[in-house]
Amino acid sequence: MINGDDVYALLKTAETFLKSVGLSDPKSDAEVLLSFVLQTKRSKLSLIRNQKLTDKQISQYKEYILRRSQREPAAYITGFAGFMDFEFKVNKNVLIPRPETELLVEAVLKFATQENKKSVLDLCTGSGCIAIGLAKLGSFKNIAASDISNDALKIAKENAQINDAFDIDFIASNMFDSIGNKKFDIIISNPPYVSDEEYNYLEPELKYEPKLALTAQDEGLFFYKEIAGEALNYLNFGGLVVFELSANKSSEIKQIFLDNNYKDIEILNDYSGLPRILKAKHYT
Numbered sequence: 001m002i003n004g005d006d007v008y009a010l011l012k013t014a015e016t017f018l019k020s021v022g023l024s025d026p027k028s029d030a031e032v033l034l035s036f037v038l039q040t041k042r043s044k045l046s047l048i049r050n051q052k053l054t055d056k057q058i059s060q061y062k063e064y065i066l067r068r069s070q071r072e073p074a075a076y077i078t079g080f081a082g083f084m085d086f087e088f089k090v091n092k093n094v095l096i097p098r099p100e101t102e103l104l105v106e107a108v109l110k111f112a113t114q115e116n117k118k119s120v121l122d123l124c125t126g127s128g129c130i131a132i133g134l135a136k137l138g139s140f141k142n143i144a145a146s147d148i149s150n151d152a153l154k155i156a157k158e159n160a161q162i163n164d165a166f167d168i169d170f171i172a173s174n175m176f177d178s179i180g181n182k183k184f185d186i187i188i189s190n191p192p193y194v195s196d197e198e199y200n201y202l203e204p205e206l207k208y209e210p211k212l213a214l215t216a217q218d219e220g221l222f223f224y225k226e227i228a229g230e231a232l233n234y235l236n237f238g239g240l241v242v243f244e245l246s247a248n249k250s251s252e253i254k255q256i257f258l259d260n261n262y263k264d265i266e267i268l269n270d271y272s273g274l275p276r277i278l279k280a281k282h283y284t
């Protein structure tokens with residue numbers, strides 16, 4: 001299956017093998033995992049194409065390629081994922097940060113700059129990628145990040161340290177239950193939104209991710225209803241709630257926010273043109 005002892009041969013045979021099991025981007029997976037084994041940048045692989053690997057490196061690479069062929073995400077194999085140009089530690093207790101979620105961070109950075117907003121709560125923080133991205137790229141005075149999972153919060157705190165983002169207040173909380181009487185200018189969230197029915201049809205890779213991070217009762221709408229019902233109590237006047245959308249339920253979700261007296265509701269599309277972000281304001 002995987003042959004050779006130099007970079008070029010190993011990459012080629014790994015790519016062919018991963019393609020044969022149906023992976024959509026086998027070249028990328030083969031390169032990411034080899035650069036992890038060699039502890040080198042992926043972009044450097046072509047410069048060392050004739051380099052021989054040790055027996056230990058070859059057997060490690062074969063093990064990683066086998067795990068990837070069984071559809072374990074590369075980020076769980078390497079233990080790291082990139083988000084907004086920063087590195088985040090990930091394990092099976094946290095969702096792997098997604099490129100679409102970067103749009104959420106960008107939307108908040110823009111709003112915060114335009115309207116001089118200084119405090120933000122990241123609900124359902126997981127790996128901490130959103131809160132840490134905001135801490136690194138924004139000029140907030142007060143950032144809180146919450147999650148129901150203590151295992152996830154442990155990783156989020158490690159990520160804050162890895163990325164030198166020291167001023168985030170991490171809170172263990174079932175949605176708003178333990179947020180206390182604080183109020184924020186912005187509430188941001190990428191909540192779980194996969195219905196139990198949809199969960200059965202997800203790509204095999206997603207079955208490695210925590211079900212707690214993916215599924216929501218009430219046909220995937222539970223957390224949107226929670227946020228719509230509660231966020232007004234935790235937002236300063238003129239504040240913004242902004243969250244990632246389940247693209248196929250965007251109209252229903254918008255209606256939930258209209259029914260709860262939010263104003264200036266706006267939906268933004270992701271890179272593939274799908275509705276992905278909902279922004280709504282508090283004016284009541």
Ligand SMILES: C[S@@+](CC[C@H](N)C(=O)[O-])C[C@H]1O[C@@H](n2cnc3c(N)ncnc32)[C@H](O)[C@@H]1O
Binds near residue numbers: 123124126146148213
């Ligand atoms: C879709 S993941 C988002 C993680 C991260 N913010 C991101 O964008 O990559 C949802 C997160 O919600 C958390 N979660 C699930 N149920 C929750 C609840 N009732 N209260 C707070 N957090 C919850 C999960 O532990 C998970 O970390």
